[in-house]
Structures are given as structure tokens and as C-alpha cells.
Amino acid sequence: MHPKHKVMNVVINKKYQDIFGTAKDLFWKYGIKRVSIEEICKEANVSKMTFYKFFPNKIELAKTIIDDLVDSSLERLNEIIHSDKSFSEKLKALFLMKLEGMNNISMEFIKDIHINQGTGLKEHMDKLQAKAISLIVEFYKDSQKKGYIRKEVKIDFILAYSAQIIKLMEDEHLLSQYEQPQDLVIESMNLLFYGIVTGNE
Amino acid sequence: MHPKHKVMNVVINKKYQDIFGTAKDLFWKYGIKRVSIEEICKEANVSKMTFYKFFPNKIELAKTIIDDLVDSSLERLNEIIHSDKSFSEKLKALFLMKLEGMNNISMEFIKDIHINQGTGLKEHMDKLQAKAISLIVEFYKDSQKKGYIRKEVKIDFILAYSAQIIKLMEDEHLLSQYEQPQDLVIESMNLLFYGIVTGNE
């Protein structure tokens, strides 16, 4: 038996997946601190012993779940950046991804990540977040070099700018002015495009 | 000072409202058992002493909140029944009210009400629920007497029948068959109308 089989078993293991899945669901709804290990086990039909076979404690389980969430986000990010789409199409895709990424990690989850200080949870999250940002920065720099973005524009400005626009989406009053939420998305996107792109691609 | 002033003060009191409001929000999201008294106080910017001035414990606070939720439901129910709308319009309004009533008390809240056995929470809820049902039953009986509902139809059947139809709305697969969720609502409503009404009103 290769040791690799052992590793495979841990990841693919049914019980592991049960714990992982139900914990993800519960953390999603209630945050980390409101969910107990015993509750996770009961909900996943798994004994507490089995839990401690896979995870040393609740925080490490949370880290693993966050890893998974962020990993799949990074994967999609890479897919978009290295696709054969045009620049503005990529920009649009990145924009939409960030938009729906708001739902990708629930508010309760986020809150608890910041509350649980001293556990290294926030630092862990920040490290992963940094990867995503550097990926996007590289993409913008490359796009600027290729002439898709005006030379004078600072990359940091684009980041801050698009972050602000994303925040617009949370404005209930503004949202109510549009027949469909997508109309606001389109309007914001147009603003982003005609604001920073040169037109030649 | 009349004793009435005292009573008024308790209900209108700012602190009371703060506790009541934040507790309602928290119970809504997380259910009763996941929320602590101390958390409510902290969130409402109120000392624990003030809490116990108004409520003996968490369960009684929950009961008060449930009372408020159900009271406003009963009020709307009465408004609909005693309005000058036509029978089918009333039926439609009752149907829609029950439908959105699903959101009126959150799942987490409901769950905890049933879990907290021995606290009288469920019994309290059931008693209030019974009022609503008797109101609706009276409305149906009256409507049958007036000839809006066929004589052979049993009232209990109508109740069970409409409950079943409401449950249809929870069927994700069925819901996906319609372009808009409202289309399923309309279809269900038509079925209800042409199934039990006589046509003359």
C-alpha cells in the first residue's frame, strides 16, 4: 500500500466529506462560534471520535473550509484571466465574479473570522485573499502593457474604484430605481469600461 | 400618576423597544437557543439589569415577540375577511398571505419553538395559531352559507387542501419548471378557485 492511498482516503473519505459538508452549511448560516462540534457530528451522523480523527479542533476545520472556498475562487479567477476572451469580456467576467463573490462567503462566516482573533483565522484568510489580489494586479499590469488600459491610470486606483462600484450594489435605495438589478450592474460596468479602457484592443 | 402611565411607559419605553427589536432580529437569523441574553443586551446597548426589568427570561421575551408577530398576522387576517372585496379576491388575498406568511416567521425561529419543549413555547404558539384557524374556518363557513362554496365541500378538506398547495411552493424542481415563481402561484390559485368555488358570487 502506498502512502498515497492513505492520503487519498482521507480526502475522498465519505465521513470526511459528511463532516466537511455539513460544517460548511452550518457555518454558512450561523457563523463559526454559534455552531458546536457536537452539533456538526450529530447533523453529519458521525461520532465525535471520527471528527477528531480528521480535525484537531473547530478552527482548523474552518480553515480547511475557507481554503476550499478560496481555492475554487482562485481557480475561477485563473480560468477567466487565461481564457481567450477579449479584454473587456475578461473585465466583465471579473466584475461579475466579484459581485457574486459577495455571496460566496456568507456574512456570518466573515464576521466570525474577524472575531476569532488569536486563532490565526484572520491571518489565514488574509494570506489567501492576497493571492487573489496579486493575480488580479498582474492581470491589470499586463493589460496596461498591452495597451488595453490607459498608461496614466494607476492600478491601485482601478482596484479601489471597482471596489467602490461593487459597494454601490448594496445600496437598496439606488437598486430600487432600476427595474431589474441587472440594469444597475450593466450601468456600473459601462462606467468602468468607458472610464479606464482606451477603446483599442 | 395613574397606574396606566406606568403600563404605557413599559410598552413605549425606548430601552424596551431596543431589546425587543434586536432580539427579534437575532432570533430571526439564528433561532432562540443560539442567541444569549448577554448578546441581546450588548447588541441593544442595554445593561443586563434593564433586561431583567422587563423580561424574566429569554423564553418569555420570545413569547412576547411571537405574540407580536401573530397579532399583526391576525390583524391582517381580519382586515382581509371583513373587507368589501369579492369572495374570490378575499380567497386570493388569504392565499397570498399564507404564502408570504412562510417568511413571516423564520425557519430558525420555528425550529427552536418546537425544540424548546417543556417551556410552554410550543403550546403558546399553538394557542395563537388556533385563533387564526378558527377565524379562517368561520370565513369559509360563512362563505359556504352565502353560496360561494359548494355545499358538499367539507371545510376541513379546504384547509388541508390549501395547506398541501402551499407546500407545492417548496418543491424546487417544480418551481424550476416555471419562468417566474409567480406563475406557479397563479396556477395553484386557479386550481384552488375552479376546484371549490361554484362560480356564482
Place this chain on the structure above:
DNA sequence: TATTAACAAACGATAATCGTATATATTTTA
């Protein structure tokens, strides 16, 4: 001044949760 209301801090009592240990059942493997 006396009274009232609200507060923070601390308290003991109780209950929940954690992480571990043990003994039993089930499944895998030799």
C-alpha cells in the same frame, strides 16, 4: 435632597462544550 432609572462589574450556580478515554461493534485484511 430624596428618588428613580440605568449601568458596570462581579458573583455563585448551572449548563454547554471541549477534548480524551474506554469498551463495544463493525468492517477489512491476511
Place this chain on the structure above:
DNA sequence: TAAAATATATACGATTATCGTTTGTTAATA
């Protein structure tokens, strides 16, 4: 089948959270 590995239920002591109360203080009000 027998031995070994794995999963489970249960129970345990230790820790932590929560409850409801008590105490002493502050600020506003009558």
C-alpha cells in the same frame, strides 16, 4: 475464520459560557 484496523456510543473530567442575582456607582428627575 481469525486478527487487525476502524467506527461508534458512552462516559468522563476540565474548561468555558450562560444564567439570574447582588452590589455599588452614576446621572437625571421630582
